[in-house]
Each structure stands twice: as structure tokens, then as C-alpha cells.
Amino acid sequence: MSIMYSLIDLDLKGVNGLLRCWLAQNVAKESLTWLDEKIKQIAEGNQERVFFTSFSAVPRYTGKKNLELTPEDLQAALSIQRGWFPGNWSVDQAARTLLILALPQDNVEKYLRSLEHIFTTADVGELVALYQSLPILPYPERLCARAAEGVRSNMTSVFNAIALQNPYPADYFDNNAWNQMVLKAVFVGSPLHLIVGLDRRANPNLARMLADYAHERWAAKRPVTPELWRPVGRFADTRIVADLEKVLNTPDAVQQEAAALACSQCPLPQAQELLARHPNLQSSIEQGRLTWSSFSQNRLLAFIQP
Structure with missing residues (x-):
């Protein structure tokens, strides 16, 4: 043995x-x-x-x-x-x-x-x-190939069994498989905050994929889940910062908070300048009253179940 x-x-x-x-x-x-x-x-x-x-x-x-x-x-x-x-x-x-x-x-x-x-x-x-x-x-x-089959399933309960509250994907998926899983979670409406390792496995390609998906939704005049911006902020380029500015200018407080959190994680000066135009949100983030954790527990629930 x-x-x-x-x-x-x-x-x-x-x-x-x-x-x-x-x-x-x-x-x-x-x-x-x-x-x-x-x-x-x-x-x-x-x-x-x-x-x-x-x-x-x-x-x-x-x-x-x-x-x-x-x-x-x-x-x-x-x-x-x-x-x-x-x-x-x-x-x-x-x-x-x-x-x-x-x-x-x-x-x-x-x-x-x-x-x-x-x-x-x-x-x-x-x-x-x-x-x-x-x-x-x-x-x-x-078991990676088998796990990938769960991600491809058209049965939401099966997809969620591998994608949500399960550490396996974050520990064993490569970036391509991981990114496809997160994007599908957005597409089928699964809550991103239940994906184990979501912040740890965020990456530039995923940020671009999610921003592109947001553009597709906007073009179809359909809503975008505010959680979409959580893996995006750290890797936002100038184009994505412009997207975040658009979200910050919406009248929806939940969307604004998500965009502000994403801006707070972005190293670009443009993102920090954008956040500074919203001092109440900036203050809440700096004082720890608004975090992705509190956002998921409180504001997001109100967004999903108005």
C-alpha cells in the first residue's frame, strides 16, 4: 500500500x-x-x-x-x-x-x-x-472529466450539485473549465456567491467573458445579475470600467453597490476616480459596512426575491 x-x-x-x-x-x-x-x-x-x-x-x-x-x-x-x-x-x-x-x-x-x-x-x-x-x-x-460532465448537464439540479457549495471545481478544474462553469451559473441563474473559490479563481479571461455576457444582456434589454461583477473587479480594464460606470449610474441601489464593490477592487486610477464620485458607497466599503459577503447575504436576496 x-x-x-x-x-x-x-x-x-x-x-x-x-x-x-x-x-x-x-x-x-x-x-x-x-x-x-x-x-x-x-x-x-x-x-x-x-x-x-x-x-x-x-x-x-x-x-x-x-x-x-x-x-x-x-x-x-x-x-x-x-x-x-x-x-x-x-x-x-x-x-x-x-x-x-x-x-x-x-x-x-x-x-x-x-x-x-x-x-x-x-x-x-x-x-x-x-x-x-x-x-x-x-x-x-x-475525476475531472466526470466532473465536467456535471457542468455540461442541462439539468439544473445536477449542475448545481457540482457548481455550488462544492470545493471540487475550484481545486481541480483548469481555467477554461472553471470559467465555463461560472459563466453557465450566471446564464442559468445560479447564485455565484455559493460557488466555492469564486474569488480565489477569478482571472482576466473570466472577467472579459462576464463583461461580454453583460453586453449581450443589455443589447437584448434584459437584466444582469449584480453578482456578475464580483469576479470582474480585480481584472477590469478601461472598457470594463466604462461598464461599471454605466451600472453605477442606474437607479437600482443593488446594482450600484455591486459596481462600487467591483471598482474598489480594481487597481486602475479610473476605477478609483469613478468610485470617488459616489462618496456614500465609497465610505461604506472603506468602513467595512459593504462587502461582497454582506451584499450576498442582504441586498442580493432582495434583488432575487423582490
């Missing part, structure tokens, strides 16, 4: 322990006994005979209610895997993840073939569980 695999094995023990603990607090004892038996059978090498029937049957035994995790639970998840956020998981998704983690992993190529077969035969609900589990599966660097 390699050192790399030993480290993976240690992490998986922690993940398994957390998931089972959470399930024990949320499902009947009989359901947990059924799950434990299936996990044992799969781990012993009977995955072809047992896995698919039990994977499909999970909701009948566990139900589909939310895990209802506490802040302490979420912190425990983060201590095992950076960025792992199971706060939106349901009990059936957690149980299905335990079944996936039970698959024998010592033969890497065989394990990956089994995992790919599961993905290609899964229904929508199963796909959501599978894509949510990517950051805690072994050999994550080998």
Missing part, C-alpha cells in the same frame, strides 16, 4: 464516521442496520451484485429529509476536507455516499471503471448525490 493511499484511507475513515454519525441521528435503527449490511457486502467485493440495487433503494429505507447539521457538524466536515459543505445534504444523499465509499479502492483502475459505470446509469437524484460526493472520493485528480 502506497503512502498516498494510506493518507486517503485515513481521510475516508473520518468521512465515513461523520456520515454514519449524522445518519444515526436522523434515520431509524432498522434503516441504519440495512445500510450497514449493504456497506459490508459491497466492501467485501460484491459490488456488482449488491451495489446497484441498494443504491437505488436507499430513499425507501432512509427517506429524503434534510440532515439538519449543526454548526459543529459543519466545522467537523471542514476539519476533514477543506471546503466540504454537506449542510444542504439529505439523508438519502449521505447514505448513498457511504455506499459509494464502500467500493473497494485498492485497484485504482477497477475502482474508477466501477465509479464511471455508476455515473452513466444513475438517475437525476442519484447523480446529485454522486456529484456532491466528489470532494470526498478517492483519487479526485482522476
Whole structure:
């Protein structure tokens, strides 16, 4: 057994322990006994005979209610895997993840073939569980092509399972795949602030793509989500600064705040001069009353749900 695999094995023990603990607090004892038996059978090498029937049957035994995790639970998840956020998981998704983690992993190529077969035969609900589990599966660097399939899905729930509250894309996607995912999130109306690593992975090409998308929306006389400007500010050129000036001159306070935040992150003197023309917004930013975090929590909700 390699050192790399030993480290993976240690992490998986922690993940398994957390998931089972959470399930024990949320499902009947009989359901947990059924799950434990299936996990044992799969781990012993009977995955072809047992896995698919039990994977499909999970909701009948566990139900589909939310895990209802506490802040302490979420912190425990983060201590095992950076960025792992199971706060939106349901009990059936957690149980299905335990079944996936039970698959024998010592033969890497065989394990990956089994995992790919599961993905290609899964229904929508199963796909959501599978894509949510990517950051805690072994050999994550080998799953980039599969993750990209989730981004290309025309099912919003499947796309969101990989794009939102999931650290996998930020950790493993190249810039092209990352940029396409963020642009699609804007296109389908998914909240950008739920994309893990959005600020860390911002880049000049993405800024240009988002600005071009805004122009397309304006030309069609359609609204632009104010979150679009969040990954743009640090890389805004003079053309984009002109776009931000246009947004700052709209009567919409939410749009103005987003444009001001983008200007505050732009190193160009033109952007700072533009922000200075709006002293109230500039003051709020400088004093920490207006940040992208507070914007997402407060003003954006009002924009999405007027």
C-alpha cells in the first residue's frame, strides 16, 4: 500500500464516521442496520451484485429529509476536507455516499471503471448525490472529466450539485473549465456567491467573458445579475470600467453597490476616480459596512426575491 493511499484511507475513515454519525441521528435503527449490511457486502467485493440495487433503494429505507447539521457538524466536515459543505445534504444523499465509499479502492483502475459505470446509469437524484460526493472520493485528480460532465448537464439540479457549495471545481478544474462553469451559473441563474473559490479563481479571461455576457444582456434589454461583477473587479480594464460606470449610474441601489464593490477592487486610477464620485458607497466599503459577503447575504436576496 502506497503512502498516498494510506493518507486517503485515513481521510475516508473520518468521512465515513461523520456520515454514519449524522445518519444515526436522523434515520431509524432498522434503516441504519440495512445500510450497514449493504456497506459490508459491497466492501467485501460484491459490488456488482449488491451495489446497484441498494443504491437505488436507499430513499425507501432512509427517506429524503434534510440532515439538519449543526454548526459543529459543519466545522467537523471542514476539519476533514477543506471546503466540504454537506449542510444542504439529505439523508438519502449521505447514505448513498457511504455506499459509494464502500467500493473497494485498492485497484485504482477497477475502482474508477466501477465509479464511471455508476455515473452513466444513475438517475437525476442519484447523480446529485454522486456529484456532491466528489470532494470526498478517492483519487479526485482522476475525476475531472466526470466532473465536467456535471457542468455540461442541462439539468439544473445536477449542475448545481457540482457548481455550488462544492470545493471540487475550484481545486481541480483548469481555467477554461472553471470559467465555463461560472459563466453557465450566471446564464442559468445560479447564485455565484455559493460557488466555492469564486474569488480565489477569478482571472482576466473570466472577467472579459462576464463583461461580454453583460453586453449581450443589455443589447437584448434584459437584466444582469449584480453578482456578475464580483469576479470582474480585480481584472477590469478601461472598457470594463466604462461598464461599471454605466451600472453605477442606474437607479437600482443593488446594482450600484455591486459596481462600487467591483471598482474598489480594481487597481486602475479610473476605477478609483469613478468610485470617488459616489462618496456614500465609497465610505461604506472603506468602513467595512459593504462587502461582497454582506451584499450576498442582504441586498442580493432582495434583488432575487423582490
